[in-house]
Amino acid sequence: MKIYVDADACPVKEQVYRVAARYGLPVVLAANAPMRLPDQPGVELVVVPGSFDVVDDWIAEHAEAGDIVATADIDLAGRVVDRGAVCLDFRGKEFTPEALGGLLASRQVAQYLRGLGEYGGGPPPLTARDRGRFASKLDEIVNRLRRRRA
Secondary structure (H helix, E strand, C coil): CCEEEECCCCCCHHHHHHHHHHHCCCEEEEECCCCCCCCCCCEEEEECCCCHHHHHHHHHHHCCCCCEEECCCHHHHHHHHHCCCEEECCCCCEECHHHHHHHHHHHHHHHHHHHCCCCCCCCCCCCHHHHHHHHHHHHHHHHHHHHHHC
């Protein structure tokens, strides 16, 4: 079991590091540019030059069944869930096969409305409560996957 992080815009890296350290899990951060890593065993950075899509492609190719992926990208979530990985967003919401269809449709509608100039802004800023929810959900997922393996 590995934790893959879509790291370029990830606001919850510290929470990932803490949960990974608690369970001795490896963390793979995938990003377009180098970044500072904690002095923690098992944390690795993979720099994938190019667009954000190249990082998504790399994660989708490497994540396997039983791995965990943290991302805000719905398309990437769909790809890794199809491969059997568990995926959650930075606010602690798990991407499930049942929810992904509706999320992808909502994303397309939002893109269309943005094109018409009818839709602006983005998600609200991440709060301390969101970070706590993410850490709690990540911990829950790790335990669920560990029970399945036992």
